[in-house]
Amino acid sequence: MKVIRSSFIPVKGFTAINLFGIVFARRDCLPLTERILNHEAIHSRQINELLFVGFYTLYVLEWLVRLLYFRDSKKAYKAISFEKEAFENDSNTNYLNTRKQFAFLNYIK
Template sequence: MRPLVIVVPFLNVAGMALFPFILVYNKAALEDKVLINHERIHLQQQLELLVLPFYALYLLNYLYNYIRFRNHHKAYMAISFEREAYHHEREMGYLVNRRWYTWLRFL
């Protein structure tokens, strides 16, 4: 799957996967292979969960982590979807061999 990448200048983060799009904050980010791969991993996670359940689980995972850590950054970094994406973002061929629901290993 080759996602459509859209530049959104007012985006407050480097990138965001919003199925079926990847949003980035500037044109330079279009060339950031690691960022794009990270967001492509999220698109695959969204696809395997039929999109809407992904967002619900993402939010619940964040809230649980926030209560646990009382810190936004720690809570975000502990989200299982983010842990998988950060762990494999530099592996450009990761999605070719990735098994479905791999994010469960990062719970």
């Protein structure tokens, strides 16, 4: 997985963001932990399953729906199904070897 160090991407308060399979990490958050790298690898799998555009479209739409519900951007972010799958499994370094296709669907509630 390619990691690009950046001073501006992602915005402050976030450590890394996965854009089309390339991870951008804030310089002040380096080095990335194995857990964060695994988190981003889970996103890469989700991105590939939804052919890039589908992932980002659903990601933003789900965030907007959750934002309307929670009225809190951080809570909305944490409730996105893609993030819930990644956060719940990023400490399991074997997760991607056993993960079923479209597993993020199990996290939509």
